[in-house]
Amino acid sequence: MLVKKAAVVSLIPAASLAATSSQTEITIDLQSRYQSVDGFGCSQAFQRAEDIFGKYGLSPKNQSYVLDLMFSRERGAGFTILRNGIGSSNTSTSNLMNSIEPFSPGGPSKPPHYTWDFYNSGQFPLSLEARARGLPYIYADAWSAPGYMKTNQDENWNGYLCGIEGESCPSGDWRQAYANYLVQYVKFYAESGVKVTHLGFLNEPQEVVSYASMGSNGTQAAEFIKILGQTLEREGIDIELTCCDSVGWKEQEDMIPGLQVIGSDGKSAEDYLSIVTGHGYSSAPTFPLSTKRRTWLTEWTDLSGAYTPYTFFADGGAGEGMTWANNVQTAFVNANVSGFVYWIGAENSTTNSGMINLIDDKVIPSKRFWSLASFSKFVRPNAVRVGAVSTNPSVTVINNGSSDASLTINLGKTNRVARTVTPWVTSNDYDLEPMSPINVKGGSFLATVPSRSLTSFVTECG
Numbered sequence: 001m002l003v004k005k006a007a008v009v010s011l012i013p014a015a016s017l018a019a020t021s022s023q024t025e026i027t028i029d030l031q032s033r034y035q036s037v038d039g040f041g042c043s044q045a046f047q048r049a050e051d052i053f054g055k056y057g058l059s060p061k062n063q064s065y066v067l068d069l070m071f072s073r074e075r076g077a078g079f080t081i082l083r084n085g086i087g088s089s090n091t092s093t094s095n096l097m098n099s100i101e102p103f104s105p106g107g108p109s110k111p112p113h114y115t116w117d118f119y120n121s122g123q124f125p126l127s128l129e130a131r132a133r134g135l136p137y138i139y140a141d142a143w144s145a146p147g148y149m150k151t152n153q154d155e156n157w158n159g160y161l162c163g164i165e166g167e168s169c170p171s172g173d174w175r176q177a178y179a180n181y182l183v184q185y186v187k188f189y190a191e192s193g194v195k196v197t198h199l200g201f202l203n204e205p206q207e208v209v210s211y212a213s214m215g216s217n218g219t220q221a222a223e224f225i226k227i228l229g230q231t232l233e234r235e236g237i238d239i240e241l242t243c244c245d246s247v248g249w250k251e252q253e254d255m256i257p258g259l260q261v262i263g264s265d266g267k268s269a270e271d272y273l274s275i276v277t278g279h280g281y282s283s284a285p286t287f288p289l290s291t292k293r294r295t296w297l298t299e300w301t302d303l304s305g306a307y308t309p310y311t312f313f314a315d316g317g318a319g320e321g322m323t324w325a326n327n328v329q330t331a332f333v334n335a336n337v338s339g340f341v342y343w344i345g346a347e348n349s350t351t352n353s354g355m356i357n358l359i360d361d362k363v364i365p366s367k368r369f370w371s372l373a374s375f376s377k378f379v380r381p382n383a384v385r386v387g388a389v390s391t392n393p394s395v396t397v398i399n400n401g402s403s404d405a406s407l408t409i410n411l412g413k414t415n416r417v418a419r420t421v422t423p424w425v426t427s428n429d430y431d432l433e434p435m436s437p438i439n440v441k442g443g444s445f446l447a448t449v450p451s452r453s454l455t456s457f458v459t460e461c462g
């Protein structure tokens, strides 16, 4: 990864380094411009925000420390996207996210019974802390409508929004009520001082699970996007709409034709969307989605691995730092994403589901965290990915090989080229640490990239 003035980023196509490395030349091509970047992030949904605020004993000092690691660019990763869950639960027990309308007002056209606790399962104070550290994007996403708006009368176990194509309920058509409800959530945040920048209404609609979940195919999602989009327009609310947080990239691709159907008003649902979102679980982001909209990978993690914080590379396991460096690289280079959002940022857990583990008063950042941080700290919103070509197609600045690699990197002949370049290294030995600056001569420099490492070359422009 090469970053110049934080305005462009070059991600050299990932592949593993041959065991015998030879001198390799990489040329940055500032003329080849690809997608622009919104950034990197995580979620603290399902009360994980409360883990940060001391639910399991984190001291105030370490609460600030973990917030800095996540959201401060100077002291940590400087994540730019926080994905909050819009709760659908009628209680706050266990890890449930409470709804702003926990109980039915009696029917879809009855005056709604909204309630706001300025807490939102810890996510509202977390949003304030993240914003104070510079986070620009708050993505509010609902896993489900409240149970009383759904065919199965339950926030869990899938079920559909009453009134959506092919689904009806004795209580009536709740489509407009659900749109009003999402708008009210955004208003509660705004009135309390936090602008929600992105709004979604689905999560993994393909899955039938015991927690909050709601079904939808592309046609049904398109129908609701238009209702929500028009409601936001009527209310004069400026927000970026997203869809559909499918369980995998392929599943999200399958929903897109439905979103692109042009209605009698001459518009498609895609016209109302800013970002098409998908997850990485059942299929990874390895190809561009068939949309002109920007795309974000909005959730992915190693759900099953026992917590492995200190391994950047051992054997390519699902929780290793190197694996996530490659996942990010592939998503940006091969799948054309503009955003990459890991599942949980910090939590008290015994698995790799989060990037930072909180046990009692201990804060343990994993190598997965340092991998995302080494992109996030330097590849800032509105950066543009530019091209890079290598004489050795098996070399990448993510060095996945077992030998050190010698590189010649050509920055291109512009009058803005740097005088020095600082390599920041993440590996088994380093947690995103700066090495000695390298002098640039005639627009190029020589560097050695350690085996099994991720290196960000950062220029200080002269």
Ligand SMILES: *[C@@H]1O[C@H](CO)[C@@H](O)[C@H](O)[C@H]1NC(C)=O
Binding pocket: 014, 015, 016, 315, 316, 326, 400
């Ligand atoms: C990195 O190396 C490991 C083990 O040598 C291999 O399993 C993995 O597929 C490689 N990753 C890439 C992106 O080449």
Ligand SMILES: *[C@@H]1O[C@H](CO)[C@@H](O)[C@H](O)[C@H]1NC(C)=O
Binding pocket: 089, 090, 103, 147, 153, 154, 155, 156
């Ligand atoms: C609360 O929500 C649960 C889960 O959807 C549901 O089973 C239960 O009926 C709801 N309780 C009330 C009083 O609405």
Ligand SMILES: *[C@@H]1O[C@H](CO)[C@@H](O)[C@H](O)[C@H]1NC(C)=O
Binding pocket: 165, 166, 167, 217, 218, 219, 220, 258
């Ligand atoms: C989505 O489901 C509805 C209701 O069953 C159906 O009418 C529609 O054809 C489906 N759309 C797609 C793209 O499968």
Ligand SMILES: *[C@@H]1O[C@H](CO)[C@@H](O)[C@H](O)[C@H]1NC(C)=O
Binding pocket: 035, 036, 288, 289, 291, 292, 293, 294, 295, 336, 338
């Ligand atoms: C990549 O995404 C951008 C939007 O960010 C889009 O304009 C472009 O067409 C996409 N490229 C490919 C190859 O899909």
Ligand SMILES: *[C@@H]1O[C@H](CO)[C@@H](O)[C@H](O)[C@H]1NC(C)=O
Binding pocket: 056, 348, 349, 350, 358, 359, 360
């Ligand atoms: C918190 O983490 C510790 C250590 O991994 C574990 O023993 C404990 O069960 C966790 N608590 C919760 C509520 O997850």
Ligand SMILES: *[C@@H]1O[C@H](CO)[C@@H](O)[C@H](O)[C@H]1NC(C)=O
Binding pocket: 059, 061, 062, 361, 362, 363, 364
């Ligand atoms: C904070 O976290 C660090 C790192 O896990 C730990 O060593 C320390 O004891 C914790 N508590 C305080 C008050 O610093």
